[in-house]
Amino acid sequence: MKPGLREIWDGQLLIGDGAMGTYLYQMGFPVGISYEELNLIHPEVVGDVHRRYIDAGANLIETNTFSANFDKLSKYGLESKVEQINRAGVKIAREAAGNNGYVVGAIGSIRGGRRANISNKELKGYFEQQISALLTEDVDGILLETFYDVEELLIALRRVRKLSDLPVICQFAVEDVTTLDGYTMPEAFSIITEEGADVIGFNCRTGPSGIMRAMDTLQGHLQVPMSVFPNAGIADYVDGQYRYAATPEYFAQSAVKFAELGARILGGCCGTTPEHIAAIAGALKDYIPMPLPQPVITSQRDRIAVAERDEEDEGGGAFTGKPSIVDLVKERHTVIVELDPPRDLDITKFMDGAKALQEAGADALTLADNSLAVTRMSNMALGHLVQSQLGLRPLIHIACRDRNLIGTQSHMMGFDALGIDHVLAVTGDPARFGDLPGSSSVYDLTSFEIIRMIKQLNDGIAFSGKPLKQKAKFVVGAAFNPNVKHLDKAVQRLEKKIASGADYIMTQPVYDPELIAAIKEATAHLNIPIFIGIMPLASGRNAEYLHNEVPGIQLSDEVRQRMAGLEGAEGRQMGINIAKELLDVAMDNFNGIYLMTPFMFYDMSVQLIKYVWEKSEHRAPHLFQSK
Known part of the structure; x- marks a missing residue:
């Protein structure tokens, strides 16, 4: 034996x-x-x-x-x-x-x-x-x-x-x-x-x-x-x-x-x-081991301390001491505007658009992360330029699709170093449907997990669990698609994102006033702010494309009928009119407004920002100065 x-x-x-x-x-x-x-x-x-x-x-x-x-x-x-x-x-x-x-x-x-x-x-x-x-x-x-x-x-x-x-x-x-x-x-x-x-x-x-x-x-x-x-x-x-x-x-x-x-x-x-x-x-064939040394009991724990970030040194961020989007929306109507990074190396039009939106009174500029899996310029680079050159807060999308755990943490550490602290965690559209269909979709993390892992950085802990020398201060948003058959089930999924640590919610574009009211009722029990997505339609063809081909977007029959056959300036004007009607309902139910700029027509978003401030009891932030 x-x-x-x-x-x-x-x-x-x-x-x-x-x-x-x-x-x-x-x-x-x-x-x-x-x-x-x-x-x-x-x-x-x-x-x-x-x-x-x-x-x-x-x-x-x-x-x-x-x-x-x-x-x-x-x-x-x-x-x-x-x-x-x-x-x-x-x-x-x-x-x-x-x-x-x-x-x-x-x-x-x-x-x-x-x-x-x-x-x-x-x-x-x-x-x-x-x-x-x-x-x-x-x-x-x-x-x-x-x-x-x-x-x-x-x-x-x-x-x-x-x-x-x-x-x-x-x-x-x-x-x-x-x-x-x-x-x-x-x-x-x-x-x-x-x-x-x-x-x-x-x-x-x-x-x-x-x-x-x-x-x-x-x-x-x-x-x-x-x-x-x-x-x-x-x-x-x-x-x-x-x-x-x-x-x-x-x-x-x-x-x-x-x-x-x-x-x-x-x-x-x-x-x-x-x-x-x-x-x-x-x-080791003929090796005879030496007796083990006498044990020395060491049970005192010496934890690695996580240094609190100095309030006066926020890593170069442009918004040190200023209220976050979450703080603002609790007090007044707050406008986030999306502007797509360019698909080219020329950023002139993008920066012109960002400046126009900033002057109109946008509270933050949000930049997608290669949305629809189409290759665009780095939103980190553009976010830094928007912040440093225009003084406009960037809100950056982080997709699970393109980076593994290593790349995602590295990306987040880069944001922290640049003082970019507002992000939106999204799953990301599959790569095979984009402009490089042969590329791989990573998806190391789900949208729930990426929220938890980013908030873990706020606790001074790396994705690996290793203590960091200072804590991040990310304000993390989550995406919400209300354009579904069963809104209650979508809200249940949203609750899981909140449980994972989401600080605010940004919805897909909504084109039905009744749905906006339904969202308000279905989310009344939630304790974090919701930004209702409004994207003005640019033409009849744009309306049909969004309704029939883009996941997460659904137009009402009434909106499609009003846009049918309209192109050019006429189509854009009707899109603005419909968006204003939606804003009327959205502003009655929510303080958070999320405007999405179609096809770099940033003048459409400028008009809608001004409309928000005209209707709001508060004026645009840069107009708050006393006369």
Whole structure:
């Protein structure tokens, strides 16, 4: 009978396996599928990968269940197969490992460093479901890997300890000497040890060098054995393939250093292959580990402070100390005007239009983010010019379509540096319907998630969960389409955006006075301001195009009849007349007015801005001076 894991790692080394996901990718399985589903549909492939690592010298095998939880599997419609996939994963690994090998049930982080995207209550349920499934089969222990923060790892570890006394290996994914929720590594190790972890270590995120730096901070603080599963360096994307630079020879050299620092389990993560594991096993074949040092208890927490931004230094913003759009609309009618960035490099007409709108009394100029997936000039660049040259507040749209998590946070950090603090979070029209149909739609985030993540920056926390040195001050808007059959359901979706952190609402254009009144009634219970969208029609053809071809816009039969056959100046004048009638109703029900400029006819918006101020009991902001 083989000894238990706790007996093994107290005095000798275990060789872990290498990557599963990236190895399957190298074998030809594409990104975008569930590799865990292969436990059910191609068990022979998963078993073959396990056997290759065993043949290379591994005696501890991870089940192919890293993302086999309800949340991750639901993205592939596999949420009903959590138990099947996990149990199959254990059976495949056990068959491959035989009687002498050890099998640990692999459980990965669900949040993946995104602290705001899932509640603790949900985490508890998802972890418990997966752990229970793994425990129904013959595992020698549980491996909790690729966790970025102490909080989520504690939740998972406590679920294991609630259900079992099997050995538990806990692994952080770090690129620095702290976790993403601000714990030093000695603190994190101490906390996890006190909660019952048998082995604590590192995997993923970085190669041997980065993990070595993290281990250096633990000298004198080891209370339990360590595990180390580095990546094969940093991935490079060459000729449509991901490639990793770290060679097996380099891994062999690093393995001895890891063992000298207290590692008892050594394997590999992303990019590693059976050749890397063979190199580790060869380098440590005759290695006799030194006894672990006496533990030094370090339980005091030293959180990274988030500096409050100095009230007198707002990062160069032009509107320091001035009321936000949300503040203004609570006091008076407030006008936001949309002007599309140009599709060319010439910004002359755009800047002329922005100046005319500013002089007419617009409170903010809003710029879309490549609306209808048509390529236009960067709204960040134009927003900065509008703010710096005209003194007009920019309100910038942020689409989920074009940027992944990295690009979105980088974009938001750029806005903060420029002092642009008003944004509108939108999903964005699919790229395949725009002027570059071969481009990709990213959609790393939903509209709900992007609102939460932007507001997370206001708490001084990066998208990854890592503390920032100062807090942002974004005022975040959400889009609302009331042109639907069931307005109540649209409002329910709107409520979710508000729950995610939206500060104000901007609607799609409305062309029915009765619908404006209905919106007022349906949203009366909401506690954030709504800006009613009004877009003057430019012609009869424009009216038919919007009604029949543009998602989220619906014209009444009466409006279409009035616009029918009208073109040129006659069509634009009728469009203005209809817009004024809509403004009459909108201003009676809402303080927030959102005017959309068609085809750069900014003189139409100028007329409507002036109409708002004529009707409003308040005058335009730049006319408030006493005479």
